[in-house]
Amino acid sequence: MNASSTARRRLCLLGNEAIGRGLVEQGCHLVMAYPGTPSSEVLPAVVRFARAEQVRIHAEWCSNEKVALEQALAAGYTGKRTAVVMKQVGLNVAADPLLSAAYIGVIGGMVIVVADDPGPTSSQTEQDTRQFAHFAKIPVLDPCSPDEARRMVGYAFDLSERHETPVILRVALRVCHGREDIVPDDVRTIARPARFRRDPARWAATPRHRYGQHLALEERLRAIAAEFAENRAFNGVTAGEADSRFAVVAAGNPWAVLMDLLAEHGLEDRVPVLRVGTPYPFPARLVDEFVSRHDEVLVLEETDQVLELLIEDRKRLRGRHDGTVPAAGELDGAVIARLLSERLVEHGIVDRVWTMGAEAASVVEGLELPQRRPVLCPACPHRASFLAIRRAGGNRGIYPSDIGCYTLGINQGGVDTCHDMGASVAMAAGFYQAFAHDAPDGDPDGRTIPPIIATIGDSTFYHGGLAPLASAVYSNARFTLVILDNLVTAMTGMQPTLAGGIQADGAMGHSLSLEETCRGLGIEWIEVVDPFDIPAMEEVLRRAIAHNRDPEGSLAVVIARRPCALDAPTSFSRREVRITDECDLCGVCLKRFGCPGLVAGENQVEIDRMICNDCGVCVHACPKGAIVQCEGPFPDSGEPR
Amino acid sequence: MSAFNVLLAGVGGQGIVFMSRVLMQTALLRGAPARGAETHGMAQRGGSVVAHVRFGACRSPLVIPGTGHLLLALDCREGIRSLKFLRPQGLFLANSPGPGPLAELTDDALRGLLARNRITVRTLDAARIAAGLGNPMAVNLIMAGFAAALPAIPFTLEDLRRAIPLVARSHHLAMIDAAEAGHRAAESEAD
Numbered sequence: 001m002n003a004s005s006t007a008r009r010r011l012c013l014l015g016n017e018a019i020g021r022g023l024v025e026q027g028c029h030l031v032m033a034y035p036g037t038p039s040s041e042v043l044p045a046v047v048r049f050a051r052a053e054q055v056r057i058h059a060e061w062c063s064n065e066k067v068a069l070e071q072a073l074a075a076g077y078t079g080k081r082t083a084v085v086m087k088q089v090g091l092n093v094a095a096d097p098l099l100s101a102a103y104i105g106v107i108g109g110m111v112i113v114v115a116d117d118p119g120p121t122s123s124q125t126e127q128d129t130r131q132f133a134h135f136a137k138i139p140v141l142d143p144c145s146p147d148e149a150r151r152m153v154g155y156a157f158d159l160s161e162r163h164e165t166p167v168i169l170r171v172a173l174r175v176c177h178g179r180e181d182i183v184p185d186d187v188r189t190i191a192r193p194a195r196f197r198r199d200p201a202r203w204a205a206t207p208r209h210r211y212g213q214h215l216a217l218e219e220r221l222r223a224i225a226a227e228f229a230e231n232r233a234f235n236g237v238t239a240g241e242a243d244s245r246f247a248v249v250a251a252g253n254p255w256a257v258l259m260d261l262l263a264e265h266g267l268e269d270r271v272p273v274l275r276v277g278t279p280y281p282f283p284a285r286l287v288d289e290f291v292s293r294h295d296e297v298l299v300l301e302e303t304d305q306v307l308e309l310l311i312e313d314r315k316r317l318r319g320r321h322d323g324t325v326p327a328a329g330e331l332d333g334a335v336i337a338r339l340l341s342e343r344l345v346e347h348g349i350v351d352r353v354w355t356m357g358a359e360a361a362s363v364v365e366g367l368e369l370p371q372r373r374p375v376l377c378p379a380c381p382h383r384a385s386f387l388a389i390r391r392a393g394g395n396r397g398i399y400p401s402d403i404g405c406y407t408l409g410i411n412q413g414g415v416d417t418c419h420d421m422g423a424s425v426a427m428a429a430g431f432y433q434a435f436a437h438d439a440p441d442g443d444p445d446g447r448t449i450p451p452i453i454a455t456i457g458d459s460t461f462y463h464g465g466l467a468p469l470a471s472a473v474y475s476n477a478r479f480t481l482v483i484l485d486n487l488v489t490a491m492t493g494m495q496p497t498l499a500g501g502i503q504a505d506g507a508m509g510h511s512l513s514l515e516e517t518c519r520g521l522g523i524e525w526i527e528v529v530d531p532f533d534i535p536a537m538e539e540v541l542r543r544a545i546a547h548n549r550d551p552e553g554s555l556a557v558v559i560a561r562r563p564c565a566l567d568a569p570t571s572f573s574r575r576e577v578r579i580t581d582e583c584d585l586c587g588v589c590l591k592r593f594g595c596p597g598l599v600a601g602e603n604q605v606e607i608d609r610m611i612c613n614d615c616g617v618c619v620h621a622c623p624k625g626a627i628v629q630c631e632g633p634f635p636d637s638g639e640p641r
Numbered sequence: 642m643s644a645f646n647v648l649l650a651g652v653g654g655q656g657i658v659f660m661s662r663v664l665m666q667t668a669l670l671r672g673a674p675a676r677g678a679e680t681h682g683m684a685q686r687g688g689s690v691v692a693h694v695r696f697g698a699c700r701s702p703l704v705i706p707g708t709g710h711l712l713l714a715l716d717c718r719e720g721i722r723s724l725k726f727l728r729p730q731g732l733f734l735a736n737s738p739g740p741g742p743l744a745e746l747t748d749d750a751l752r753g754l755l756a757r758n759r760i761t762v763r764t765l766d767a768a769r770i771a772a773g774l775g776n777p778m779a780v781n782l783i784m785a786g787f788a789a790a791l792p793a794i795p796f797t798l799e800d801l802r803r804a805i806p807l808v809a810r811s812h813h814l815a816m817i818d819a820a821e822a823g824h825r826a827a828e829s830e831a832d
Binding site for chain 1 (some may be wrong): 643652653654661662665666668669674675676677678679680681687688689699700701702703704705706707708718719721722724725726727745748750751753754757758768777
């Protein structure tokens with residue numbers, strides 16, 4: 001494909017795709033990432049646009065965010081343009097290299113794309129990466145639309161190379177997963193062979209040199225703050241009368257929602273709004289001057305207080321510090337409509353509070369519609385694993401789990417804890433040591449120490465499971481670790497894993513064997529099972545628990561291996577599943593199996609034919625044998641076997 | 642001119658994201674600006690899913706409650722859950738089984754709400770039509786075709802025919818068939 005012909009076409013892009021497009025347009029050489037909602041679509045877009053534009057970019061799914069950042073930093077030392085992509089909690093994992101990167105910096109431009117998740121919709125926390133950037137002393141940009149995110153990539157590289165510092169492009173959910181029609185720019189290629197200039201005083205700075213680096217860092221931040229205060233591409237007054245008593249400072253999608261609301265009510269010319277797209281280092285001269293011109297200023301930002309804390313004259317501000325803006329949850333249209341109109345009523349600008357959609361919301365609430373919570377897919381191998389795990393571990397069992405689709409095993413009573421990537425393994429060891437503390441003479445009968453069965457996915461295992469597993473082997477912690485190997489990173493959209501060995505661009509790399517990895521860590525008891533074979537998996541788990549208790553025993557690893565049903569829909573045979581008259585609606589299958597294909601009818605459980613995948617695993621979930629599977633594939637008629 | 646705001650409501654797995662991409666593509670083909678908001682990640686796994694599509698000039702991809710023009714529900718209950726997004730005189734199109742309305746739609750409080758706000762409700766048994774086409778996953782495009790047949794909607798059946806091949810990787814013809822079947826259903830109802 002000709003580069004210029006693709007560049008002219010309007011494209012309908014997701015924010016994350018627009019960022020990927022921006023990275024390709026700006027001549028980025030290497031992109032390192034770990035998938036996580038809402039950031040996962042950036043790297044695949046880089047691969048796609050690089051291929052279409054025939055430019056060579058190294059795009060890599062790394063084992064975790066810390067590894068991604070460190071790899072990119074070294075490449076940045078050689079002058080290459082680099083990007084790192086992760087979700088907001090991924091930055092916690094990468095915090096260690098990030099804080100040093102502020103001091104040491106880079107030569108080639110580095111953009112760290114971090115996706116925040118107000119709500120949260122698919123995350124453990126609502127942390128604000130702008131606040132993290134402030135703490136880490138790294139400049140941060142905050143776009144309000146997909147196309148602006150794309151354009152900010154160019155500015156971020158420029159800023160990064162002029163000041164030799166990484167720059168964070170903080171994007172929040174509605175930018176990441178907002179879609180917009182975009183006119184792309186031409187792709188520039190930057191020929192810049194890698195060159196490493198040996199400089200131990202910088203790249204391997206000792207504490208004495210770090211002091212000097214810190215002084216230089218503060219000087220750099222002052223210079224960038226001054227530059228940000230002059231920036232009118234991403235900052236500026238976007239509406240309103242200059243002499244209004246009431247005004248708004250806003251950023252990101254809340255700014256966009258605010259502007260739509262003002263337009264809807266014909267108030268664009270009335271209420272002054274300052275938009276801040278470069279929150280840190282804080283452009284004080286711009287923002288403080290705006291605030292000083294108005295008596296009361298509402299601050300609308302996600303997901304936490306950043307501008308609000310940095311503005312000098314907080315007495316004029318209404319925001320999170322005084323409870324005007326909710327401390328948790330997304331600032332969506334309903335929230336902003338209510339709190340903005342309350343301020344407008346107070347200032348006599350409108351005569352009543354906007355109750356947009358409130359009447360319908362309260363009527364619908366009165367209908368008490370059943371809540372739909374997320375569930376594992378029909379024919380998901382994880383559901384089968386959790387059925388076997390609950391049976392083997394029973395009510396006494398303790399079930400530490402981890403981050404991924406399988407967190408939804410909570411619906412089956414198979415998940416007791418979910419904390420952060422890899423915590424399942426460390427927490428299983430922690431539970432063991434706590435109970436073992438009460439059994440100084442050992443516990444061969446398991447009277448003191450309950451069965452501990454931890455679950456972790458294949459991708460999460462390589463992300464954060466290796467270090468705690470090494471610790472557990474070393475300290476002889478006794479538990480059963482089930483590695484749920486569905487051959488893919490499913491929750492975030494089917495990215496390949498280290499175990500599968502496929503690279504981000506689809507080429508085959510080197511695959512890591514989970515069995516060999518565990519064996520290499522010194523684990524002797526390892527079994528591989530097919531989770532669809534419930535009786536076999538249950539039997540293996542019982543032996544694993546017995547091995548945990550055996551005085552001569554140790555930690556046990558069970559690898560439950562079967563492809564994700566969504567990723568590989570032809571990986572299992574389908575034979576029609578039926579409910580017999582034996583069903584008395586005891587509810588065991590609904591509670592312990594919880595497949596969306598099984599629904600409670602009047603007197604019996606029924607099969608939702610639209611949803612059922614006919615995998616037949618539920619046959620094992622019924623204690624009365626009332627779920628049966630036909631012998632042949634899809635019979636037209638005939639009795640169940 | 643302000644934007645024409647569309648909400649797509651359904652359950653994870655029904656193809657809401659795909660449908661929103663098709664609708665945005667129709668805007669693109671007409672040279673009009675468009676924005677959309679999608680649901681990805683954990684909420685996709687069988688949970689309630691709402692996508693926003695906005696035709697015309699606007700700044701946020703989110704439809705503000707009380708400003709939606711069209712609510713297109715692949716699941717009637719999920720549509721009811723999203724009624725707060727509709728503005729007075731908005732249009733609620735729902736995939737709903739059987740000849741009569743779903744029990745929830747006959748609730749007095751709900752009927753009062755719809756009447757007070759002069760919201761037009763039209764239901765279609767799109768799942769039955771999809772089964773008839775031998776394509777149970779086609780409910781999304783049947784509903785899109787149904788909407789395209791109605792007045793004051795910013796996309797036509799012809800727009801859908803042109804947009805589908807630009808968004809879908811395969812099965813274009815079956816998808817266009819589905820949109821056409823939805824369109825026919827609306828026309829035959831109007832007769």
